[in-house]
Amino acid sequence: MNSLHKKRILLGVSGSIAAYKAALLVRLLVKAGAEVQVVMTESATAFITPLTLATLSKRPVLSRFVADDTGTWNNHVELGLWADALVIAPASARTLARCATALCDDLLSAVYLSAKCPVFLAPAMDLDMYRHPATVDNLNRLRSFGNHIIDATHGELASGLVGEGRLAEPETIVQTLERHFSRRPELVGKSILITAGPTQEPIDPVRYVSNHSTGKMGFAIAHAFARAGANVTLVAGPTYLATPDEAIRRINVRSAQEMFQSTADAFPTADVTILNAAVADYTPAYPADKKIKKNDAQFAIELTKTVDIAATLGAQKRPDQLMMGFALETDNERANALGKLHRKNLDWIVLNSLRDSGAGFGHDTNKITVISRQEIVHEFDLKRKDEVADDLLTIIAEQLMTKLPPKNE
Incomplete structure (x- = not known):
C-alpha cells in the first residue's frame, strides 16, 4: 500500500508563478490516496484559481480566516491538528519570511504556527531572491525549527534567467513525502x-x-x-x-x-x-x-x-x-x-x-x-x-x- 494512503495533507500555496504546479501536485497526492486540503494566500489566487484546486482536491479551498460567502470561521488551530503533514509549495520569499519570523497575518502563516505535524517547505523564486542573505537566513531558521526544506532546483526561471530557484517538481515533492511516511x-x-x-x-x-x-x-x-x-x-x-x-x-x-x-x-x-x-x-x-561479416554457413x-x-x-x-x-x-x-x-x-x-x-x-x-x-x-x-x-x-x-x-x- 502506498505510504500516503489516507494521510491528511495540508497543502499551502503561496504567491509565485510556480503556483500553477500545485494542480499537478494535488492530483498526484490524491492519486496516491491522500486527503488534501488546500490553503492559499490571497496573492496565490492571482496565479491559479481556487476552483481548479478545489475540483482536484474535492474540498473547498481556504484562503481567509472567515469565508466571504458563508461567514464560516476557518479554524487554523483545528487545521493544524487535522493534518499528518503540512506542505507549502510553492513557498515564496514572503511566505518563508512570515513563517521564519512568526508574522501571523494570513491564514496560511497561522496554520503553519498551529501545525503539530511535520512541515515541508518547497521554495520558489528568482535566483537573486533565493540567494539573498535574508532568504538564506530564513531558510536556515526554518531548518533549525525542525522543518523539512525541499530545495529549489536549477533551471530556467520565469524572469528568463537561469539558476537556482525553480520549484522542485511535484513528483519530487510526493517522493519526499512517501519517504517520510515509509521510513x-x-x-x-x-x-x-x-x-x-x-x-x-x-x-x-x-x-x-x-x-x-x-x-x-x-x-x-x-x-x-x-x-x-x-x-x-x-x-x-x-x-x-x-x-x-x-x-x-x-x-x-x-x-x-x-x-x-x-x-x-x-x-x-x-x-x-x-x-x-x-x-x-x-x-x-x-x-x-x-563488425563480423556474414560469410560462412x-x-x-x-x-x-x-x-x-x-x-x-x-x-x-x-x-x-x-x-x-x-x-x-x-x-x-x-x-x-x-x-x-x-x-x-x-x-x-x-x-x-x-x-x-x-x-x-x-x-x-x-x-x-x-x-x-x-x-x-x-x-x-x-x-x-x-x-x-x-x-x-x-x-x-x-x-x-x-x-x-x-x-x-
Missing part, C-alpha cells in the same frame, strides 16, 4: 547495494550476448528501500527504466565485468547487498573490433566464464554484512537454490521459477520463495513486483532489528 528506523541510514537488469557481452561493435531481464524487480527493490530511508546504490545493467527515486545513487554498467567492478567497489561499505541482476555466466573470449564464438559476483563477494563478506541473492530456475528449483545459497555464502536466496505463470523476466508480477541460511522457508503468492519488494524489505528489516542496540530506559 523505518532499522533501515534509516543503512547502505543498501542492489544490482538489477541484464548485462550485454560484446561479440563485435554491433552485436552482443544478453538475456531477457528488464530490471523491473531490482528497480522495485531499490525504490522500496529508498522510501524506507536507506541509502541506496543501484548498479544497473542496460534497461529502459528510469531511476524510481531521486535519492537513489545509480551506476550504469553494460558488461558483467563492469557490473562486477562497480559492485565490488561499493561492497565494503554496504550493510546489505541484494544481487538481483541477471549477469551473463559467459562472455565472448575475443570480441571483434569490427556456420559461425562459432568461443566463450569464457565471467566473474561470479555473488561467490566473490560472499567470500569477502564480513559478519556485520547481509547478502541476498536470486535464483531463477527451470528445474530442480529448491535443490539448485539451496546449493547456491550455501556455496556463495548468502544469508537468503530468493527463488522463482519460469514454470510459474506471471513470474520471471518482463512481467509486472513475480512469485517468490525466500530461503534463509538456516533454511527457513517463506513462500509467497503471485504479487506485483512492488509488493514483492516490500516483502523482501520486511524480511531484511526484521533481521536488522535484531542487531539494533536496546533502547535506553
Whole structure:
C-alpha cells in the first residue's frame, strides 16, 4: 500500500508563478490516496484559481480566516491538528519570511504556527531572491525549527534567467513525502547495494550476448528501500527504466565485468547487498573490433566464464554484512537454490521459477520463495513486483532489528 494512503495533507500555496504546479501536485497526492486540503494566500489566487484546486482536491479551498460567502470561521488551530503533514509549495520569499519570523497575518502563516505535524517547505523564486542573505537566513531558521526544506532546483526561471530557484517538481515533492511516511528506523541510514537488469557481452561493435531481464524487480527493490530511508546504490545493467527515486545513487554498467567492478567497489561499505541482476555466466573470449561479416554457413564464438559476483563477494563478506541473492530456475528449483545459497555464502536466496505463470523476466508480477541460511522457508503468492519488494524489505528489516542496540530506559 502506498505510504500516503489516507494521510491528511495540508497543502499551502503561496504567491509565485510556480503556483500553477500545485494542480499537478494535488492530483498526484490524491492519486496516491491522500486527503488534501488546500490553503492559499490571497496573492496565490492571482496565479491559479481556487476552483481548479478545489475540483482536484474535492474540498473547498481556504484562503481567509472567515469565508466571504458563508461567514464560516476557518479554524487554523483545528487545521493544524487535522493534518499528518503540512506542505507549502510553492513557498515564496514572503511566505518563508512570515513563517521564519512568526508574522501571523494570513491564514496560511497561522496554520503553519498551529501545525503539530511535520512541515515541508518547497521554495520558489528568482535566483537573486533565493540567494539573498535574508532568504538564506530564513531558510536556515526554518531548518533549525525542525522543518523539512525541499530545495529549489536549477533551471530556467520565469524572469528568463537561469539558476537556482525553480520549484522542485511535484513528483519530487510526493517522493519526499512517501519517504517520510515509509521510513523505518532499522533501515534509516543503512547502505543498501542492489544490482538489477541484464548485462550485454560484446561479440563485435554491433552485436552482443544478453538475456531477457528488464530490471523491473531490482528497480522495485531499490525504490522500496529508498522510501524506507536507506541509502541506496543501484548498479544497473542496460534497461529502459528510469531511476524510481531521486535519492537513489545509480551506476550504469553494460558488461558483467563492469557490473562486477562497480559492485565490488561499493561492497565494503554496504550493510546489505541484494544481487538481483541477471549477469551473463559467459562472455565472448575475443570480441571483434569490427563488425563480423556474414560469410560462412556456420559461425562459432568461443566463450569464457565471467566473474561470479555473488561467490566473490560472499567470500569477502564480513559478519556485520547481509547478502541476498536470486535464483531463477527451470528445474530442480529448491535443490539448485539451496546449493547456491550455501556455496556463495548468502544469508537468503530468493527463488522463482519460469514454470510459474506471471513470474520471471518482463512481467509486472513475480512469485517468490525466500530461503534463509538456516533454511527457513517463506513462500509467497503471485504479487506485483512492488509488493514483492516490500516483502523482501520486511524480511531484511526484521533481521536488522535484531542487531539494533536496546533502547535506553
